[in-house]
Amino acid sequence: MSKKEGRMHLEARRIDALGDGVGKLRGGDHEGLEGHCPGLLPGERGRVAIEALARRARPARAHLRLVERTHPHPERRDLPCAMHVEARGRCTGCPLMSAPEALQIQFKRARIEARLGATLDEFVASPRALGYRQSAKRVVGGELGRLRLGSYARGSHRVVNMAGCVVDHPRILEAVEEIVQRGNALGIEPYVPASDDGPARGDLRYVWLKTDGERVLTTLIGAHDQSPARARLAPALERSDGVAWSVQSGPGNAIRGEGVEFLHGLRSLELSALGARVEIGPLGFLQPNPPVAAQAYAALLADPEDPEGAALEGALAFDLYAGAGIT
Numbered sequence: 001m002s003k004k005e006g007r008m009h010l011e012a013r014r015i016d017a018l019g020d021g022v023g024k025l026r027g028g029d030h031e032g033l034e035g036h037c038p039g040l041l042p043g044e045r046g047r048v049a050i051e052a053l054a055r056r057a058r059p060a061r062a063h064l065r066l067v068e069r070t071h072p073h074p075e076r077r078d079l080p081c082a083m084h085v086e087a088r089g090r091c092t093g094c095p096l097m098s099a100p101e102a103l104q105i106q107f108k109r110a111r112i113e114a115r116l117g118a119t120l121d122e123f124v125a126s127p128r129a130l131g132y133r134q135s136a137k138r139v140v141g142g143e144l145g146r147l148r149l150g151s152y153a154r155g156s157h158r159v160v161n162m163a164g165c166v167v168d169h170p171r172i173l174e175a176v177e178e179i180v181q182r183g184n185a186l187g188i189e190p191y192v193p194a195s196d197d198g199p200a201r202g203d204l205r206y207v208w209l210k211t212d213g214e215r216v217l218t219t220l221i222g223a224h225d226q227s228p229a230r231a232r233l234a235p236a237l238e239r240s241d242g243v244a245w246s247v248q249s250g251p252g253n254a255i256r257g258e259g260v261e262f263l264h265g266l267r268s269l270e271l272s273a274l275g276a277r278v279e280i281g282p283l284g285f286l287q288p289n290p291p292v293a294a295q296a297y298a299a300l301l302a303d304p305e306d307p308e309g310a311a312l313e314g315a316l317a318f319d320l321y322a323g324a325g326i327t
Contacts, residue, residue: 010048010064011071012040014114015107019095030062037064038154039086041099042107045071075103080130081166091162092154101129124299126292130166135286137255138162138176138207140190147183147190149176149207152253171211175218178239179207186232191223193251204229205248206255210286212269215241219282221248221257234263242266244282256283273297 008028012021021040025033030050040046048064076098083089086098096104109123126132141159142148150162163180164173183204191205206221218240220229225247234243242265246257260282268281273294280286287293302309 008048008050009045009070010035010037010040011045012037012042014042015096015111025062034059034061035064036061037066038092038095039066040069041073041076041096041103042110043073044069044076073099073103075100083160083162083164090153090160091151091165092160093151093162094167101125124292124295126289128291131169132291133165133168133172133288134213134290135210135288136165136168136172136176136208138209139255140204140206142190144187144189145184147180147188147204149180157253169211169213171214171216172209175209175211175216175237175239176207178237179218179233182236183229183233186228186236188229188233203227204233206257208255208282209240210269210280212271215266215269217242217244217266217269217280217282219244219246219257219260221246221255223247223249230261230263240265242268242282246283 008030009026010021011023011026013023014021016022016036018036018038020036020038021042021044022034022036025031025035025048030053035048037046037048046066047068047070049067050062051065052063054061054063077100079087079097081087081089081091081094081097083091084094084097085092096107099107105123105125109120113120138149139151139159140147140149148159148161150160152158153160162168163177168176188204189202191202192200194200200223203222204220204227205223208219208221210217216239218237220234220243222229222245227245230245234245237243243263244267245261245263246259248254248257262282268279268284269286270277270279271286271290272278273290276297298309298311301311303312
């Protein structure tokens with residue numbers, strides 16, 4: 001880092017779509033340039049270094065790395081997740097987790113109001129701050145005997161472990177733990193894509209899990225049909241109420257596979273909101289936080305003339321959102 005970079009500072013004023021703190025650079029050769037910095041909450045100041053410049057963006061911006069947080073937010077809290085990068089872990093998800101839930105809502109509300117140019121009358125948050133995510137995808141990494149189910153670290157293809165993720169529903173965590181334990185015992189290999197170091201190799205590529213709060217539907221996604229994971233791992237999974245198999249042989253990062261083979265147990269989960277029921281299959285879309293989706297559905301159908309917001313009746317409504325329906 002140059003001396004000029006060492007003199008650069010940023011005071012975050014808002015968040016962007018990724019949850020990075022956004023403000024104007026002070027000091028160095030890029031005085032006044034818009035800067036985006038992971039790890040800075042609105043109201044915080046820090047010493048920063050430039051990772052990349054996006055000169056053609058509108059507006060032009062600098063993507064930054066936080067060197068030192070010089071003025072932390074007075075409400076900044078200890079992180080509830082030991083895997084988080086700000087807690088010296090490696091997971092780069094949940095960028096606002098260092099802020100209490102009420103403060104997270106404040107930041108998100110400000111961003112939405114600025115984007116829409118309108119004031120929100122109401123902002124409804126999740127009933128649960130943690131353990132709410134009922135749909136989760138995992139990239140399979142690690143090595144033979146030491147599988148790692150997680151996500152890509154931001155800006156890389158390095159798979160970081162998400163064991164014990166505090167955002168996932170407990171039933172999903174139980175299923176993930178079993179997949180790792182049984183996979184290691186059975187000698188299941190993680191898929192490694194082709195690179196300059198050699199051709200593609202390995203087997204299990206992704207895992208997609210969904211739960212209705214009690215039952216778990218697990219989809220194992222491999223790179224090819226001739227798979228030890230399909231033949232040996234799938235029958236050994238007892239904490240998943242249904243197991244399906246799919247193949248994703250493409251060269252990119254797409255997780256959704258081509259076609260589904262039902263191996264054993266449940267073929268789908270059923271969820272409901274305001275009496276409307278929707279069936280979710282192995283590759284079907286499920287809102288990660290169904291209780292919030294149900295609240296949005298209730299608001300969508302609420303009678304504006306009813307003081308208690310009862311649902312409209314006697315009319316036909318179309319849910320045009322993609323996926324499985326019900327917002």
